[in-house]
Amino acid sequence: MAISIEIQWRILVCIVILLPLTFLTINCGFQNKDATDYRATDNTKPDLTADKALTDVIEIGHMTVGGDIGDLAPEFSGITNWINSSPLTLQELRGNVVLIDIWTYTCVNCIRTIPYIKEWYSRYQDQGLVIIGIHAPEFEFEKLTANVERSMIDLDISWPVAQDNNMKTWDSYGNMYWPAKYVLDKNGVVKYRHFGEGSYAETENAIRILLEDYGPNKIDYDNPLPVDQKVDLSFKQSVLPKVTPELYFGRRRNAGILLSGGTPYIVQEEYYLDQEQPVVLIVPDVLSSDKIYLNGEWQIEEENVTHSRDSTDSSDFVAIKYSSKTVNVVxxxxxxxxQKIWVTVNGDWLTDQNKGDDVLLESTGESYLWIDKPQMYKVINHGKYKKDMTLNLATDSMGSQFYAFTFGVYEEGP
Structure with missing residues (x-):
């Protein structure tokens, strides 16, 4: 569906207002292979001679401060609160290997990495490894300490986490991605980094090499190195497989895409008509793949859309035509x-065979979920890859807020 010239002019005005915000466009889940390669092929003891760059003695006073390989890691700055710890500094952590994990609690890519971090914490915390989570919020509600604490309980995170609500530490590392991992040696020098999911074996191998300074007999090399999550076989065997990308509901993201000349996540013209008052939108008969559609009355906001009326039925809804194994919604x-949200796929209620963990089933056949806190909800799990399915999330009450869709095709997990 093309957006008319008139609407494009309205959007342009919005973009000019939002221009400073577009430079905050950052990516959840980008995977980058750093030029420094610590690829691990097995669980044998690494050759420290070959990895000499990890253990070189350096002159701290003559180093650049930053997040690049070989930089002296910047001190934590702008931290608004510490969870699971009193305030810490990198200076006082000298002598330890430090893993800094930059994350945010609704990011599905961050959530997928947490089991691996737990394993490293369990294996190496008594051998000189310190893990520090830097919680850099993507959405405003992620700045609230109570929300972060609750998510850490749900995710069973026991290591220290610092709330970087103003993105000061994020900026000092020159970071652009969720999640991001920086591994520092005992002098506080960045020796390894990785953006996004994956490369868990090489990350652990880097940790092992740096921990060698504490004595070669302390590392249990009988522990196998982790294997990256496997893509589901049904996806690999599909003809012309595709996965719906992460999609956002808010005005800021959609305006940013338009500014760059792309097609936004939401293509309904009514979405762009009024930035102050609720707008009424109608879902077309035919949906384009991988686009968000809104039906009913909605308030369009910076980060999200909010359902803005009560009704006697569930005729107001969000719709999307997607391809994936799993679907999550923030x-x-x-x-x-x-807030009760009714969930259907291709017009049918969900069953035990395709519902996500957060969806409930009634004896009458209805499938729904309750929005009781701001978080990522697991809505769909088909058990195998599906292409061009239509999901409807319906509501009859004012106040339901939608932020983002994420999708997955792994054998396990969201």
């Missing part, structure tokens, strides 16, 4: 009351 509520 949702919240602008009211203190529970």
């Amino acid at each position: 949702m919240s509520s602008s009211t203190p009351t529970l």
Whole structure:
């Protein structure tokens, strides 16, 4: 569906207003292979001679401070709160190997890495490894300490986490991605980094090499190195497989894409008509793949859309035609009351065979979920890859907030 010239002019005005915000466009889940290669092919003891760059003695006073390989890691700055710890500094952590994990709690890519970090924490915390989580929020509600603490309980995170609500530490590392991992040696020098998911074996191998300074007998090389998550076989065997990318509901993201000349996540013209008052949108009969559609009355906001009326039925809904194995939605509520969201796929209620972990099933056949806190909700798990399925999320009450869709095709997990 093309967007008319008139609407494009309206969008352009919006973009000019939002231009400073577009430079904050950052990526959740980008995977980057750093030029410094610590690729591990097995679980044998690494050759420290071959990895001499990891253990070189350096002159701290003559180093560049930053997040690049070989830089002296910047001190934590702008931290608004510490969880699971009193305030820490890198200076006082000298002598330890430090893994800095930059994450945010609704990022599905971050969530997928947490089991691996847990394993490293369990294996190496008594051998000189310190893990520090830097929680850099993507959405405003992720700045609230209570929300972060609750998510850490849900995810069973026990290492120290610093809230970087103003992105000061993020900026000091020159970071652009969620998640991002920086491994520092005992002098506080960045010796390894990785952006996004994956490369878990090479990350652990880098940790092992740096921990060698504490004595070669302390590393248990009988422990196998981790294997990256496997893509589901049904996806590999599909004809012309595709995966719906991460999609955002908010005005800022959509305006940013338009500014760069791309097609936004939401292509309904009504979405762009009024930035102050709720707008009424109608879902077309035919949906384009990988686009968000809104039906009913919605308030368009910077980060999200909010359902803005009560109704006697569930005729107001979000729709999307997607291709994936799993579907997750970041949702919240602008009211203190529970928000009920009815869930259907291709017009049918969900079953035990395709519902996500957060969806409930009624004896009447209905499938729904409750929005009781701001988080990522696991809505769909088909058990295998599906192409061009239509998901509807319906609501009859004011206050339901939608932020982002994410999708997955792994054998396990969201």
